[in-house]
Amino acid sequence: DGGITQSPKYLFRKEGQNVTLSCEQNLNHDAMYWYRQDPGQGLRLIYYSQIVNDFQKGDIAEGYSVSREKKESFPLTVTSAQKNPTAFYLCASIAGDRPTNYGYTFGSGTRLTVV
């Protein structure tokens, strides 16, 4: 079955550490996105990539980095510069370079907790 796989489902990070969240899709989608969900805040865009080897900052990119070396993969690194990283992280993808009426396909998310 085609879909988006995020791993791990739960991740614990110590203060000052960088961690990388994995996002892989086998839908042959062109564009991929990272969102962050906090309670009462909805979904906020961190980074997006509409094509391999290219990505753009979203609304809350500070403290995060991404790469898009392969069409199927869009990993997100949460760096020590991110002051409040505890959140639920969602990866999404679409065919084409921008959403239409069909919107995104989302992964099942990664819960990151700073300990």
Add this chain to the structure above:
Amino acid sequence: DQQVKQNSPSLSVQEGRISILNCDYTNSMFDYFLWYKKYPAEGPTFLISISSIKDKNEDGRFTVFLNKSAKHLSLHIVPSQPGDSAVYFCAVGGRGSQGNLIFGKGTKLSVKP
């Protein structure tokens, strides 16, 4: 400033009755409007959408209404079922969003048996 507003953080309805979830947006350039449903610790799933050329779209128990002059959309669920209990996000996209979807903060729907 929020471009997409869901002013009701929560909504509680009785099973079998109608659920109405509302969403307001600020930019008349948006071309399409979507509703997503999300259970805890899961990714959102696409529910229904409508483009700016229509004012109503229906899919089974779910109907989305778009009022462009008021910059308002709503999702009607009839009849509501306990399995509909989830957080519902509205999202908008198109020329007014640089090619991305902009999400509201969500409304938590509870359908009581």
